[in-house]
Amino acid sequence: MTNAPRDILVVAHAHREDSVAAARRVIAALIAAGARPVLAADDDALVAALSDLAPIALLGFDVPVADVEIAIVLGGDGTILRAAELVRDGTAPILGINMGHVGFLAEIEADVIDDAMQRVIARDYEVEERMTLSARVKDAGGTVIYETWALNEVTVEKASRERMMEVVMEIDGRPLSTFGCDGVVVSTPTGSTAYNFSAGGPVIWPSVEALAVVPLSAHALFARPLVVGPEAAVAIEVLARTDGIGILWADGRRSHDLPPGARVVVRRSDIPVRLARLHPAPFTDRLVRKFQLPVTGWRGPTRAATRVAE
Structure with a gap:
């Protein structure tokens, strides 16, 4: 009786030469170690680019x-979000190798791929779970018309640039405020450094279980970013007097039109995304590195303690 092969999914940006070249290195290392590389069946461009490397299996087939x-x-982060979609119904962790710009979700940079592959083959990594969101949309009559999920954020946005959308926001079944706006972002801690960050929301450490709620360009006296508990239900109703439709976006990848009167309820999902970690490090260090924050003058706890002692 033979052992089942180790099936390892490889996801790459098929239209970037450096990503395809890196995928070749990864797949070669997997084959040499006796593992079976797997590609997404619907990624025709990547499958074609790597067709000379055998044997490669197809996910879902x-x-x-x-x-x-x-x-x-x-x-980059967009490719990692796509991978999260692909493994959503399984338990596989995701190891991100940054080939983009900031790559906040990525664990390592491309220059250490060979070392990373040795660690993967040896199963020498830790797994960190990140909370995700579920979103349910009901029409004005209360019928569920769409459901989705997100790792970073769910946004309710206006469809027409020249018009505001009118919404009423509700937290845990109680109305909070009504205002005109460009939209509302509901973010996880993971997504707090994505759209939420750009919209002026707070950066939330991944170890904190919470949701950030940030109105976009709201025409209101009270429309500040909010941080609510992980079990909170955030509802956004598109008021019937809104001129035109709105749009729901999940991670900027999946969308659905919101007619006037639609109600979007966002809450924590029961299914997390699992990230593989090779070098667990303080989130502060990741912020400093990814955003290139100035830390000149920092003396650290040891030097500070020494100075006090002096």
């Missing part, structure tokens, strides 16, 4: 998502 051991992602 040759390999069910439940059998994937880990997903190795070569790209």
Whole structure:
């Protein structure tokens, strides 16, 4: 009786030469270690670019998502978000190798791919779970018309640039405020450094379980960013007097039109996203590195303690 192969998903940005070249290195290392590389069946461009490397299995055809051991992602945050979609129905953690710009979700940079592959093959990594969001949309009559999820954020936005949308916001079943705005962002701690950050929301450490709620360009006296508990339900109703439709976006990847009177309820999802970590480090260090924050003058606890002692 032979052992089942180790199925490892490889996700890369198929239209970037550096990502495809890196995928080749990853797949070669997997094959050499006796593992079976797996590609997304609908990623025709990547499958074609790597067709000379055999054997490669296809996710959903040759390999069910439940059998994937880990997903190795070569790209930026958008590619990592796509990988999260692919493994949503399984338990595979995601190892992000940054081939983009900031790459906040990525664990490592591209210059240490070979070391990373040795760690993956040896199963020498830790897994960190990140909370996700679920979103349910009901029409004015109360019928559920759409459901989705997000790792970073769910946003309710206006569809027409020249018009505001009118919304009423509710927290835990109680109305909070009504205002005109460009939209509302509901973010996880993971997404707090994404759209939420750009909209002026707070940066939330991943170890904190909470949701950030940030109105976008609200025409109101009280429209400040809010931080609510992880079990809170955030509802955003598009008032019937809104001129035109709104749009719901999940991670900037999945969308659905919101007619006047639609109600969007966002809450914590029961299914987390799992991230593989090779070098667990304080989130503060990640912020400083990714945003290139100035820390000149920092003396640290040891030097500070020494100075007090002196």
